[in-house]
Amino acid sequence: MSRLRAALVGLVLTVSPLAVMAAEEAVTSFTLDNGMQVVVVEDHRAPVLQHMIWYKAGSADEPAGASGVAHFLEHLMFKATDTMAEGEFSSVVAANGGRDNAFTSYDYTAYFQRVAADRLELMMRMEADRMRNINFTDENVRTERGVILEERNQRTDSNPRALLSEQMNAAQYLNHRYGIPIIGWRHEMEELSMEDLRAYYDAHYHPNNAILVVSGDVTPEEVRALAEQYYGVIPAKPDLAERIRVEEPPQNAERRLVFRDARVAQEYVTRSYLAPERDPGDQEMAAALTLLAEVLGGGQTSYMTEKLQFEQQKAVFSGAFYRGTSLDDATFDVVIVPVPGLSLQEAEDAMDATLAQFLQDGVDSEQLERIKYQLRASQIYERDNVDGIARRYGAALSVGLTVEDVQAWPDILQAVTEEDIMEAARMVLNRNASVTGWLTRPLTEEVN
């Protein structure tokens, strides 16, 4: 089970997704009377589909002191409802040949099933049922708390890279809940109660706080009819709280962390800079940052790779990452894994010199053209994977972007100029709003 896959994005560095949608992709969207948004992505080549529900609620929507409750609830959503036995949801999906799972991120929690196309009604009936009808029991809460603690053991506490990332996020955000891990702080996870779960469930799991995304061999008319029948009858929550979170104060001081762990095999230096996210109707800066990450550290021909790996041979790996699909301020990240024999200070100095040189040199226009061509090609390749398109819509709508924003994004990326990228670089590479992390071994090796 790869629960919390999205959470990993927050915990480890991953290549920022580049995919853009094709003009010809068959996307339809509408809203039910109770306020539930619906997106349909059609692909009739094979008789299968994916049914997803995205709740506009993630770990950053948790109350103080209850970190991990969003993800804990995601686990409990597979327990009993008034009409379904414990475990029945997954076993019915499996008995129909399908696969189901869920994931929790800072800004959303999503549930999905991949099934044969004629099983859509069953999926909707069960998913609609658990939107309001989960029965929490003391026994479920107790055993499942053990499971999420083991999950934290496995994903975070057994992994020095994840532990450093957790500390860096906590240092990056002075006020915002993006600084608290999605899976939760252990001491708070241990205390999560049925009341915490119920409060979060009642605050957020409502049709007017959810997005239905169906992709595959299905028509918008079929989806609309079934959605009205199963989701449309669930009343909207009239007093749904507006999603206004605390804001970051000005960040005026560079932060530096050293994380020492005997399990570290490969030392590295990484730095995160606070960065603006995609906003509705205002995605130009995020587009420039997306291309900056590619130009600077996106692949074999990127600036950092050229300088640090090929020319100076100081890095085994280097890269830059930005993920702008976020409700509030995101981060722009860089990393250097030094070659053996190079100290972390030397590696950091080399990385800084490279960033400074980039600000002098500017963008290689041929490289930018190649990247833009790849972005256009990705619109063709993505038509072979409509579930991927569906996930892109779900994530974007969950952070407050609109269908129009998603559809405008490819053109906005294509319109980014070299000067836009340099302006984004000068803006984002601000050490005062950054956290630099060293992952290293303990000072003294144990004897024996």
Next chain:
Amino acid sequence: MIRLFAALTIALFVSLPARADVEITEVTSPGGITAWLVQEPSIPFMALELRFRGGASLDAPGKRGATNLMTGLLEEGAADLDARAFARELEALAASFDYDVGDDSLAVSARFLTENRDKAVELLRTSILEPTFEQEALDRVRAQVLTGLRADSTDPDEIARAAFDKMAYGDHPYGSNYRGTIESVEALTREDMLDAHAAVFAKDRLYVGAVGDITPEELGPLLDDLLGALPEEGAPQPGPAEILIQGGTTVVPFDTPQSVAIFGQPGIDQDHPDFFAARVLNQVLGAGGFESRLMTEVRQRRGLTYGVYSFLVPQDHAATIQGQVASSNETVAEAVSVIRDEWARAAADGVTEEELEAAKLYVTGAYPLRFNGNGPIARIMVGMQMLGLPIDYIATRNDKVEAVTMEDVQRVAAELLDPEGLHFVVVGQPEGLESTVAN
């Protein structure tokens, strides 16, 4: 009430699973190269999957890791392009070439647009047939491989995997990491790269799958252009691996809060008449999601783990059934005990009628869901060819699953699952577990 609803759900909604509607054509090029093709003209690109049998198990004695390092160098300079020029060319075509190696094969997975197909195929050809293995690239990629090997040395999963494989397969190539050791990789030379290249890239071990915007008439010449210059023969394949592992427990001390365990014993080959009975059995035992017995007992009922799985590992030269679990040092002994009990229960009693039906529904229903995209279909077709399956196999595969009976599963469970013969390798500081003497 709840149970009744469950029964109704199954009765009302379970119908015949979707059929994977895949029409495969066998194409033989003018030069004699055979490929399986699915035409899919609706999107202007194609996926091409090449598989060379043998993979990293063709490493010469003392050269462990050579095939893996060689594979990593294929995109690091070819013909008159150095690594950076090759990367720029690949980006300019918006094509992607992935080179992957494992115990049994080296795989090349390519996808490219119709609008620049000829150029993409030519670039791919140079990477397969004319890699330069420049010393600079060799040293750079070697450093990356060594970085990975050093990371493995403190990764509990990798430590457990290495210990299990060594005990299970001994000196056979399966008994060691195909990426080599720090010592063996440090010693590899350019000459070793050329030898590894000659060992694996040959027509006598080549399998091809193509899916996308291309006709049979176009595919034949493409294959000759791409692969026609390959030599006829490569290095001999390794012989069968004797499975040496015996029942017991091995604890590998490692300072970490959560122990990781890999467990296993001899399994069943994919061409065995009982393979699908074993597949269904494993679905009930530990392959399923939350429904499997292991997940129900270890996670759902007791909260001892985030995940526990069992899986069949039918490789070319050995077949095993294995499993994996991670649990806190304080609780891993209980998890191990529960797993052994489930092994014994299934060996003694097989599965229930309900479990058999649910597993068959899942295994048959999930099959068509695998065919989701050009690349996955190309990979499935190459896998079929490597197993010697007929070209119409996809249409008949679910019938073989349907044919599995309670008696079949009972018999296979009794033969396959031996709780006494199951060996657990546990990495961590497990409380209440100690290494047994045997093995």
